[in-house]
Amino acid sequence: MKITRSMVLVSSDPLSLQRGSLEIYRRFQEKLESYQLAEEVALSTITDVGNTEASPVVVIYPEAVIYGPVQPENVDRLVSEHLYKGHIVEEMLVPKRHLPSRMAWLQSRKGSLPAQQRILLARVGKIDPENIEDYILHDGYQALAKALSKMTPQQVIEEISKSGLQGRGGAGFPTGRKWSFVASAPGNKRYVICNADESEPGTFKDRVLLESDPHAILEAMIIAGYAIHAQEGYIYIRGEYELSQKRFLKAIEQAHEYGFLGKNILGSNFDFEVHLHSGAGAYVCGEETALIESIEGKRGEPRSRPPYPTTHGLWGQPTLVNNVETLANVPPILLHGAEWYRRFGTPSSPGTKVFTILGNVNATGVIEAPMGITLREVINIYAQGMKNGAAFKLAQTGGSSGSLIPASLQDTPLDFDSPRKAGVSLGSGALLICDDNTCVVDLVKVLLRFFRFESCGKCTPCRIGTQRCYETIRAITEGGGQLSDLDGLLRLAEQMERLSNCGLGQTAAVPIRDMLKHFRTEVEAHIRLGICPTGICRMVPEDETAELIENQMV
Amino acid sequence: MKDQSTKDLPIAAIVEAAIEKHGTNYDAFIPILLEVNKAVGYIPLHALKEIRLRVRAPEDGIFVNEGRLYSLSSFYHMLSTKPRGRHVVIFCESAPCHVVGGRQVWQALKENLGLKAGETSEDGKWSLVTTSCLGTCGVGPVVVVDDEIYGNVTPEQVPEILARYE
Amino acid sequence: MPLINSPQDLRRVREETLQKRLLQNQASRIQIIVSMDTPAIAAGARETMQAILEFIEEEKLNHILVKKTGNLGFDSWKPIVQVVINSQSPVTYRKVSPTVARRIMEEHVVGGKVVQEHAIHF
Ligand SMILES: Cc1cc2nc3c(=O)[nH]c(=O)nc-3n(C[C@H](O)[C@H](O)[C@H](O)COP(=O)(O)O)c2cc1C
Ligand code: FES
Numbered sequence: 114m115k116i117t118r119s120m121v122l123v124s125s126d127p128l129s130l131q132r133g134s135l136e137i138y139r140r141f142q143e144k145l146e147s148y149q150l151a152e153e154v155a156l157s158t159i160t161d162v163g164n165t166e167a168s169p170v171v172v173i174y175p176e177a178v179i180y181g182p183v184q185p186e187n188v189d190r191l192v193s194e195h196l197y198k199g200h201i202v203e204e205m206l207v208p209k210r211h212l213p214s215r216m217a218w219l220q221s222r223k224g225s226l227p228a229q230q231r232i233l234l235a236r237v238g239k240i241d242p243e244n245i246e247d248y249i250l251h252d253g254y255q256a257l258a259k260a261l262s263k264m265t266p267q268q269v270i271e272e273i274s275k276s277g278l279q280g281r282g283g284a285g286f287p288t289g290r291k292w293s294f295v296a297s298a299p300g301n302k303r304y305v306i307c308n309a310d311e312s313e314p315g316t317f318k319d320r321v322l323l324e325s326d327p328h329a330i331l332e333a334m335i336i337a338g339y340a341i342h343a344q345e346g347y348i349y350i351r352g353e354y355e356l357s358q359k360r361f362l363k364a365i366e367q368a369h370e371y372g373f374l375g376k377n378i379l380g381s382n383f384d385f386e387v388h389l390h391s392g393a394g395a396y397v398c399g400e401e402t403a404l405i406e407s408i409e410g411k412r413g414e415p416r417s418r419p420p421y422p423t424t425h426g427l428w429g430q431p432t433l434v435n436n437v438e439t440l441a442n443v444p445p446i447l448l449h450g451a452e453w454y455r456r457f458g459t460p461s462s463p464g465t466k467v468f469t470i471l472g473n474v475n476a477t478g479v480i481e482a483p484m485g486i487t488l489r490e491v492i493n494i495y496a497q498g499m500k501n502g503a504a505f506k507l508a509q510t511g512g513s514s515g516s517l518i519p520a521s522l523q524d525t526p527l528d529f530d531s532p533r534k535a536g537v538s539l540g541s542g543a544l545l546i547c548d549d550n551t552c553v554v555d556l557v558k559v560l561l562r563f564f565r566f567e568s569c570g571k572c573t574p575c576r577i578g579t580q581r582c583y584e585t586i587r588a589i590t591e592g593g594g595q596l597s598d599l600d601g602l603l604r605l606a607e608q609m610e611r612l613s614n615c616g617l618g619q620t621a622a623v624p625i626r627d628m629l630k631h632f633r634t635e636v637e638a639h640i641r642l643g644i645c646p647t648g649i650c651r652m653v654p655e656d657e658t659a660e661l662i663e664n665q666m667v
Numbered sequence: 668m669k670d671q672s673t674k675d676l677p678i679a680a681i682v683e684a685a686i687e688k689h690g691t692n693y694d695a696f697i698p699i700l701l702e703v704n705k706a707v708g709y710i711p712l713h714a715l716k717e718i719r720l721r722v723r724a725p726e727d728g729i730f731v732n733e734g735r736l737y738s739l740s741s742f743y744h745m746l747s748t749k750p751r752g753r754h755v756v757i758f759c760e761s762a763p764c765h766v767v768g769g770r771q772v773w774q775a776l777k778e779n780l781g782l783k784a785g786e787t788s789e790d791g792k793w794s795l796v797t798t799s800c801l802g803t804c805g806v807g808p809v810v811v812v813d814d815e816i817y818g819n820v821t822p823e824q825v826p827e828i829l830a831r832y833e
Numbered sequence: 834m835p836l837i838n839s840p841q842d843l844r845r846v847r848e849e850t851l852q853k854r855l856l857q858n859q860a861s862r863i864q865i866i867v868s869m870d871t872p873a874i875a876a877g878a879r880e881t882m883q884a885i886l887e888f889i890e891e892e893k894l895n896h897i898l899v900k901k902t903g904n905l906g907f908d909s910w911k912p913i914v915q916v917v918i919n920s921q922s923p924v925t926y927r928k929v930s931p932t933v934a935r936r937i938m939e940e941h942v943v944g945g946k947v948v949q950e951h952a953i954h955f
Contacts, residue, residue, distance in 0.1 A: 115954050116953065116954065234904075237903055237904050237905075238868065238902050238903060238904055238905035238906070239902065240902060240903075241900055241901055241902055242902070242903045243901075246850045246853075249843070249846060249847050249850060250847065250850055250851060250854065254843060255843075258840040258843050259840075261840075262840045311802060312799060312800065312802075313800070314761035314762055314763055314799060314800035314804070315761070315762065315763040315800060315804055316800075316802065317802035317803065317804065317805070320802045320870075320871065321870065321903065321904045324870040324871065324903045324904065325870060325902065325903020325904045326903065352701065352743075352745045353745070353798075353801050353802070354802065354871075355814075356870065356871050356874075369835070370835060370836065371835055371836045371837050371846075372835025372836055372837040372838055372842075373837070375835065377838075379837065379838065379839055379840055379842075379843070380838050380839040390694065390697075390698070391697075391698060391701060392743075392745075393697050393700070393701055393743035393744070393745045393746055394743050394744030394745030394746070394798075395742065395743050395744060396799060407697065408694050409693050409694060410692075410693035410694055410695070410696035410697060410739070411693075411739075412738060412739060412742040413742065413743075469804075469805070471763040471767075471804050471805065471807070472763060472766055472767060473766065473767065475909070476907040476909050476910070477804070477805045477806075477807075477907060477908050477909045478805045478872075478904075478906070478907035478908035478909060478910075479805070479904060479908075509762070513761070513762065543763075545762060545763050545766070547766050551766055556762060556765075556766065559760070559761070559762045559765045560762055562760070563760075563761055563762070563799055566799065567799060569742075802871070803871050803872050803875055805872045805907070805908025805909065805911075806872040806875050806876050806908050806909070806911060809875065816871065816874065816875040817875055818872055818875030818876045818911075819875075819876060
């Protein structure tokens with residue numbers, strides 16, 4: 114079995130077709146065969162490049178270079194030079210001024226295939242996670258030693274700020290800024306909390322890091338403690354992650370033995386302790402204030418903000434809450450410098466991101482890729498294409514609360530900047546890819562069942578809103594929907610978004626809105642024609658009443 | 668069901684051991700409840716009293732009543748307030764597992780066990796519950812039986828998996 | 834007293850560990866690395882590991898070092914096993930059931946021939 118390593122996209126919009134792009138596609142097929150690259154290079158067409166003087170264009174990933182205008186007779190050169198030898202054919206590149214803006218962003222992207230440039234997952238799969246010696250051999254605790262012996266806490270924060278690191282827990286808040294808020298907040302004690310309550314459906318990047326490289330997270334927590342003048346840290350790992358907890362506890366124990374935790378760490382007069390706190394099964398505890406409530410022995414109900422945890426966190430003291438993946442970035446940044454880190458990703462979202470790929474694709478699991486990759490690349494290069502050759506229908510990015518992306522938006526870059534522009538949320542980095550055997554109404558029903566189940570019940574818009582949305586959508590899948598329900602859904606969605614106390618209720622509206630924006634015809638078919646176009650929904654009332662009430666692990 | 672047998676279990680000793688490990692501060696409440704749930708299978712009401720008697724310490728500023736402990740037990744999904752069967756079958760019902768065949772596996776589980784979500788069988792052998800994503804979706808659909816996790820489950824494998832449990 | 838009390842100590846421990854590892858690698862020419870994280874275990878990695886250990890026991894191949902690691906490759910390939918012979922670049926196998934594991938041990942580890950159907954070429 115060979116791994117796909119590149120992807121070639123041939124534009125096939127009407128203008129390109131007119132200018133002979135079919136012939137280009139055919140030539141590529143031929144040439145890839147004759148160079149025996151057909152298995153390693155995915156070939157596909159792209160219809161939404163937009164009109165450009167440079168049509169027809171050919172885009173080659175992972176380098177993300179755009180050639181054009183391409184003639185059929187150029188194909189041989191592109192295959193032999195670029196794909197076979199790996200040299201970019203400079204003189205055939207499209208001049209930037211000829212590119213429509215939706216393609217131009219590609220030029221600003223840096224970096225290539227992640228297999229060669231793993232930062233966060235550098236040690237994952239190379240070391241024994243329960244062996245501290247393995248970690249030390251692979252640069253382990255070097256960043257801590259550097260910070261403690263050569264840098265002041267202020268310098269550590271400055272370096273993190275300069276790197277442009279953004280929080281990977283979902284919101285993308287600049288990490289350096291958060292650290293300096295906590296460091297300067299008044300209080301007699303400060304805390305570092307590592308948020309490892311990863312419960313967003315389809316997200317397991319934090320589990321991979323904790324199970325495969327726990328010392329890296331521990332090292333980052335100690336560095337964070339040094340930077341913000343804290344003596345104590347908590348890691349809140351969800352209760353279901355037993356293996357992560359076991360491995361992290363072991364890491365804490367070994368770090369004590371070696372002197373990375375405890376008093377006077379590495380002779381620097383800095384003391385630090387880390388406690389592991391297990392979650393007990395509640396998605397909402399991933400929200401930072403609910404998490405703090407949970408550590409304090411209460412129900413995990415989010416607090417009203419402000420005040421934020423940066424000033425009033427655990428036990429009312431200034432508290433730094435960071436996601437596992439965010440922290441995993443810290444040691445490499447300190448070790449190699451902010452300049453080095455900024456070489457990856459896009460200018461506005463530097464660095465790499467760990468994505469989890471799921472659904473109806475050939476390869477599921479975790480990858481590390483530069484910020485700004487596109488869904489099309491993910492499907493064709495990393496995920497090895499759709500399973501059983503089925504057609505791609507939609508993807509959900511960022512877990513349950515993420516947006517639903519139809520096939521027409523699959524060239525939008527995934528970074529923290531573009532969601533705001535194009536409506537693709539990166540969120541937790543989960544990419545659920547669905548083929549055309551997926552019914553969008555059925556999918557949204559499952560998503561809302563999740564929100565309904567996980568709503569903490571503190572605020573009414575979320576508690577009742579998720580329930581009502583679920584009921585309405587379930588009625589549609591059972592043949593009992595009305596057209597007026599759709600407006601009702603949108604109204605409810607808006608109320609949840611505006612009035613909910615925390616992100617759970619606010620984002621529950623996103624899938625509903627996206628469903629009605631991109632797939633309204635499919636929804637209406639359920640209602641007007643009484644059929645499910647994919648044949649998934651049974652369109653008869655199902656006896657799940659018992660489940661509705663009992664479907665709790667209470 | 669487990670309810671009768673818990674009378675014989677040394678609840679007091681279980682609570683004592685949990686306190687030994689986690690202390691009696693506020694941040695110990697949930698860990699203690701987790702330990703009780705693990706040892707007993709659920710949280711019986713009289714365990715709440717045992718916990719309250721041991722952790723409440725007004726002189727140290729720690730106040731707690733059984734109501735608060737019960738409200739914790741009912742909030743967190745991993746804590747159960749109802750007795751469970753000897754074996755608990757947990758099915759992941761989140762979207763990633765759902766789209767890769769979870770629906771069919773769920774049907775098979777319900778048919779094979781003759782239970783609906785949240786139910787416990789008459790003979791006290793099985794409980795069937797659902798959960799949100801377990802972070803193992805890369806090998807979905809996922810089913811957990813007691814402490815064992817099974818990935819890539821197909822409807823055909825369901826009887827085979829269940830047969831491993833006495 | 835902890836083992837490491839200064840950055841210098843850390844450097845020394847690292848050097849010593851490196852030396853130790855070199856000796857270890859010389860002693861065991863063959864290393865087998867099994868991915869052991871939750872998805873791997875859910876897909877049957879424990880049984881795979883068991884099969885490998887049993888084979889080593891039966892055939893008395895004591896010079897083989899079996900190690901575990903965390904996540905390795907895609908979840909859909911799990912259980913995943915890597916074979917490293919003479920510190921050359923590793924051969925990675927996917928979907929290694931206990932039966933496949935025994936085959937890899939016989940054909941590759943003992944016989945020196947890669948089991949192509951299960952090998953992944955990066
Ligand atoms: C409902 C909800 C669930 C959340 N779940 C998580 C989670 O599982 N892990 C996480 O790191 N952040 C989660 N967050 C985000 C946290 O509130 C917080 O923003 C994050 O931990 C900050 O860390 P960062 O700056 O490193 O991203 C969640 C937020 C909401 C509203
Ligand atoms: S959706 Fe089932 S484990 Fe994630």
